[in-house]
Structure formats: C-alpha cells, structure tokens
Amino acid sequence: MKTILHTADSRGQADHGWLKVNHTFSFANYYDPERIRFGTLRVLNDDTIGPGEGFGTHPHDNMEIITIPLYGDLEHKDSMGNSGIITQGEIQVMSAGTGIEHSEFNANSDKEVKVLQIWIYPNQQNVKPRYDQLSFKDLEKENELFQIVSPNPDDEGSWIHQKAWFHMGNLKTGWSGKYNFKGNNHGVYVFVIEGNVSIENQDLQKRDGLGVYETNSINLEVKSDAHILIMEIPMDLN
Numbered sequence: 001m002k003t004i005l006h007t008a009d010s011r012g013q014a015d016h017g018w019l020k021v022n023h024t025f026s027f028a029n030y031y032d033p034e035r036i037r038f039g040t041l042r043v044l045n046d047d048t049i050g051p052g053e054g055f056g057t058h059p060h061d062n063m064e065i066i067t068i069p070l071y072g073d074l075e076h077k078d079s080m081g082n083s084g085i086i087t088q089g090e091i092q093v094m095s096a097g098t099g100i101e102h103s104e105f106n107a108n109s110d111k112e113v114k115v116l117q118i119w120i121y122p123n124q125q126n127v128k129p130r131y132d133q134l135s136f137k138d139l140e141k142e143n144e145l146f147q148i149v150s151p152n153p154d155d156e157g158s159w160i161h162q163k164a165w166f167h168m169g170n171l172k173t174g175w176s177g178k179y180n181f182k183g184n185n186h187g188v189y190v191f192v193i194e195g196n197v198s199i200e201n202q203d204l205q206k207r208d209g210l211g212v213y214e215t216n217s218i219n220l221e222v223k224s225d226a227h228i229l230i231m232e233i234p235m236d237l238n
Contacts, residue, residue, distance in 0.1 A: 001200065001215040004038065008207035011046070018053035022046040024191075024209055038211045039187050039235040040162060043119035046207065048112050049074075054105025060096035064120040064160040066149060067092040067104075068229070070193060072113030078102035082131045089137045091148055093158040097127035116191075116229070121237055122161040132158045136168070145169040145179065145230065167230045171195075175222040179230055187213030188232045195226025 012023035012030030023030045024044035025037055036042075042063070054075070067074070069088050076092065077083040079101040086092045094100065106113040139146045139156055148157040149166035157166070163183050179188065190199055191209045198221040199210055212218050213235050220228075 002213050003200065003202060004211040005202065006035070006209040006211075008205065011207075018050040020048040022207070037121075038189050038233070039213070040121040040123075040164065040233045040237060041118070041189055041231060042121055043117065044189075044191065044209065045117045046114075047117060048114050049104075049106045051106055051111060052109045055103060057101050057103045059099060059101045060094070061099040062122060062125055063096045064122050064162055064164075065094045065096060066116075066118040066120070066158075066160070066166070067094075068116045068118070070114040070116060072111055073107040074113050074115055075105045075107040076102060078131065080129055080131055082133075084133065086133055090133060090135050091158060093132040093149065093160060095122065095127055095130045095161055097122075097129040097161075100129045116193075118231070120160060120162050120164055120233060123163065123234075124161045127161055134158055140168075140170070143170070143172050143175055145171075145177070163234055165232045167232075169226075169228050169230075171197075171222045171226050171228065173222055173224050176220065178217050178219050179232075180217045181215075181232060183232070183234060185235050186232055187211055187235045188218060188230055190218075190220075191229045191231070193227040193229060195228070196223040197221070197226050197228060198223055 073085050073087045085107050136148045145167040151163045153159045189211045192204045197204045
C-alpha cells in the first residue's frame with residue numbers, strides 16, 4: 001500500500017476577490033510538478049464564489065466534470081441548452097466530449113456559494129457531450145457511505161465515461177468501516193469535507209486529502225462527525 005497526503009494548508013491558493021480557490025492539483029496559475037494528478041483525477045478545486053459573481057462562458061472538451069455544491073446555489077447555462085440551479089445536496093455531471101461551453105454564477109446576491117469542482121480524464125475521447133443533474137438526498141443513507149457516481153448508467157447516482165466510483169458519507173463519531181476497491185490497478189482519493197477521519201492510521205482533518213493505491217481496500221475510522229468524499233479511479237491513463 002502506498003499513500004500520498006495533501007493537507008489543506010498545502011494546497012495552491014488564489015484570492016481574486018470575487019473568487020477564493022484552493023487547488024489540490026496544479027491548475028491555472030498554480031503549478032507543482034509533484035501535484036499534476038492522482039491517477040485519472042486531474043482537478044479538485046474547492047471554490048468560494050462571492051454573491052452574484054461567477055465564471056463567464058468558457059469551453060471544455062474531453063473531460064468528465066463533476067460539480068458538488070457544499071453551500072449556496074450555483075446557476076448554470078451551457079451550449080447544450082441546459083440552464084438551471086444546482087444546490088447543496090445535488091450533483092452536476094458533464095461529459096465535455098467533443099466540446100461544450102458553459103457559465104457558472106452564484107445565483108444569490110446576499111451569500112457566497114461553495115462548490116467542489118472535479119475533473120476526471122475520460123476513457124473515451126470525443127464522445128457526444130452530455131449533462132446530468134440530480135439530487136442525492138434520496139440516495140443518502142444515515143451513517144453509511146452511499147454512491148453518487150459510477151461508470152454504469154443503471155447504477156445509483158450519475159455516471160461518467162470512466163471506470164470511477166464516487167461515494168459520500170455523513171458519518172458519526174466512532175463510525176468505522178472498510179471501502180473495498182471495485183477495479184484492478186485503482187486508487188482512491190479521500191477528501192474530508194468536514195470533520196476528522198483516520199484512514200489506515202493516517203489522521204485527516206477538514207479539507208485534507210489522502211490518495212491510497214497499490215492495495216484493494218482501505219479502513220476508515222471517524223474521530224469526530226465527518227462529511228467525506230471517496231473517489232475511486234484508475235491509476236493509469238487509458
């Protein structure tokens with residue numbers, strides 16, 4: 001088993017006034033050759049967008065883009081004709097494929113919006129762009145991990161063009177369990193949104209991340225009430 005720890009305070013930071021962002025991996029003006037990606041996980045941005053502010057229309061292609069609001073409401077419009085608001089308890093998934101353009105704005109004029117934006121390299125190039133938005137409140141299980149993303153359209157949650165599985169959990173102090181990998185030569189990246197978690201005896205605090213690979217399972221123990229995201233992804237680009 002191998003691990004790589006990214007503490008919250010080691011992330012790349014940028015303050016644009018209207019946008020405050022923490023980059024787990026190299027992005028925009030933040031570059032660290034040791035932090036380009038973890039397997040097929042390319043981007044993990046922890047964004048805070050000011051009231052009424054946002055990203056104007058911009059393009060993407062050949063990337064699976066997952067957006068998870070943690071607080072507030074995010075307004076979305078894209079070149080596929082989709083428009084609407086995603087909020088806490090929902091997830092948005094886009095397969096950029098051959099190319100899309102979209103914009104993202106804080107839908108509120110009186111409060112910030114906090115979102116995680118995640119990019120995954122796809123296992124198919126130049127697919128037809130697609131959009132999905134759903135609430136995972138019906139999927140959520142008390143004090144258990146629950147699935148929000150998979151490679152399979154018929155599974156719980158949304159799906160992407162990659163052999164990747166995302167699970168979330170709102171877990172109480174004292175919870176312990178094991179996550180078993182679903183694929184060979186996979187890794188998991190665990191991101192602690194809130195709380196304090198121990199993974200294979202590595203203590204993680206709020207906004208810490210831990211990549212684990214060259215194993216087929218991990219053991220987790222919750223030290224204080226925690227909200228976590230587990231991303232299982234292939235370690236090789238293909």
